[in-house]
Amino acid sequence: MEPTIISKESFHIIGVELKTTTHDGKNFVEIPQFWEKVLEEGQIEKIPDKKFQDTVLGICMDFEHSSRFSYIIGSEVTSTENTPEDMVCRTIPAGKFAVFTARGKMPDSIQETFKYIYQEWLPNSEYQRANSADFELYDERCHDPENAQVDIYIPIVST
Numbered sequence: 228m229e230p231t232i233i234s235k236e237s238f239h240i241i242g243v244e245l246k247t248t249t250h251d252g253k254n255f256v257e258i259p260q261f262w263e264k265v266l267e268e269g270q271i272e273k274i275p276d277k278k279f280q281d282t283v284l285g286i287c288m289d290f291e292h293s294s295r296f297s298y299i300i301g302s303e304v305t306s307t308e309n310t311p312e313d314m315v316c317r318t319i320p321a322g323k324f325a326v327f328t329a330r331g332k333m334p335d336s337i338q339e340t341f342k343y344i345y346q347e348w349l350p351n352s353e354y355q356r357a358n359s360a361d362f363e364l365y366d367e368r369c370h371d372p373e374n375a376q377v378d379i380y381i382p383i384v385s386t
Contacts, residue, residue: 228343230325235380237321240284241274243299244315258285258298259334265300274310277302281367288317288360319360324380325352325375329363333372337363339377349381357382 228301245261246256262285265271272282282302291296299315325348329340349356359382368376 228327228340228348228350229328230381232323232325232383233248234323235321238278238303238319239305239307239316240286240301240319241276241304241307241310241314241316242284242286242299243270243313245298245300246295247298248296248339254298255271255334255338261298261336262300270314271300271302273311274302274304274314276304276306278305279303279366282341283365284316285363285365286319286360287362288319290358317360319362322357322359322382323384325354325383327381329375329377329379331374333369333375333377336375337377337379344379344381353386354383355386357384 243265245257247257279302284299284301284303286299286301287296288299299317301314304316310316326345327340327344327348329336331339345356361379361381364378364380
């Protein structure tokens, strides 16, 4: 699985935040549960000023040395002025990204693709992970959870 390498301008997001950790694979349990809760409560529909109505992002950012990070389910927005009190707004910096497409059953295909990226592709590539946010892009291709396609953007710099 070879990625497409792209440059992307900075953009703003609004969404709901979960603080989690990679310790003992906790993130692989908590993030799918978080998605269920956010979808059940209809929080994505409450995001104002969406740039793309049918696109949702799952963003990993604010990484700490202790393996803790923030996972935000949100949308790219045209303005952060109307951010609801129970949501967060963030800016994703411009940068170079390796874009992978996870294909298959969710969330298994996404988790398997992340494992491939960090255990196989990155260690054997000419890149290292940049200290920035990575994100999953969910659009019309993910409506069938048994046979979904989700793009995963990994921030990179040349080694």
